[in-house]
Amino acid sequence: MIDRMIRVFDRGLRTVAGIHPATDDVPDAPTSDLSGAEKRRAGSLMRVNHTGEVCAQALYEGQALTARDVKVRSAMQQAAKEEVVHLVWCRKRLQELDTHPSVLDPIFFATSCALGALAGALGDRVSLGFIAATEDQVVEHLDRHIDQLPQGDGRSRAILERMREDELRHGTSAEKAGGLPFPMPLRRLMTSFSRIMTETTYRI
Ligand SMILES: [Fe+2]
Numbered sequence: 001m002i003d004r005m006i007r008v009f010d011r012g013l014r015t016v017a018g019i020h021p022a023t024d025d026v027p028d029a030p031t032s033d034l035s036g037a038e039k040r041r042a043g044s045l046m047r048v049n050h051t052g053e054v055c056a057q058a059l060y061e062g063q064a065l066t067a068r069d070v071k072v073r074s075a076m077q078q079a080a081k082e083e084v085v086h087l088v089w090c091r092k093r094l095q096e097l098d099t100h101p102s103v104l105d106p107i108f109f110a111t112s113c114a115l116g117a118l119a120g121a122l123g124d125r126v127s128l129g130f131i132a133a134t135e136d137q138v139v140e141h142l143d144r145h146i147d148q149l150p151q152g153d154g155r156s157r158a159i160l161e162r163m164r165e166d167e168l169r170h171g172t173s174a175e176k177a178g179g180l181p182f183p184m185p186l187r188r189l190m191t192s193f194s195r196i197m198t199e200t201t202y203r204i
Pocket residue numbers: 053056082083086163167
């Protein structure tokens with residue numbers, strides 16, 4: 001358990017400080033010159049998505065911390081690795097759009113990690129159900145952001161579309177692995193959490 005806690009702490013520091021393996025494999029598509037206002041809007045949307053990936057990272061790490069079955073734990077750690085790739089793509093795009101990650105990222109990492117650990121402690125099937133419900137909401141959220149991006153920002157759109165494919169797969173595999181359906185009141189609570197996240201990190 002101590003080893004796993006050190007791992008989570010290490011992940012948290014790396015996530016917040018942006019220390020990750022470099023990748024050239026960033027999804028791309030033709031992008032036109034963006035006006036100042038368009039660049040700011042795209043930057044704010046991508047900041048929200050970057051924090052979303054910080055949360056995803058922390059949720060999976062928290063869940064892996066308390067998972068009971070070894071296979072479930074390694075599946076969570078594998079998914080967390082894939083979320084790192086998304087994190088790197090979003091961070092790179094933030095730099096290209098001349099903006100910064102959210103100052104609230106450490107708080108969202110800590111909160112999400114605690115939520116993930118709690119879900120894991122309630123049992124593997126609850127934890128898998130939590131992933132399925134979360135990814136479901138992430139896909140809906142990404143659809144909205146894909147629509148809201150400036151028309152000419154093909155590169156950000158390509159990143160979000162690739163992320164959407166992966167999130168859909170994460171959700172489906174969690175459901176297939178035995179995730180329990182999540183009751184509506186819990187889903188509403190999750191929606192409120194993500195609303196707080198999206199509205200605050202859009203600005204700071
Ligand atoms: Fe992701």
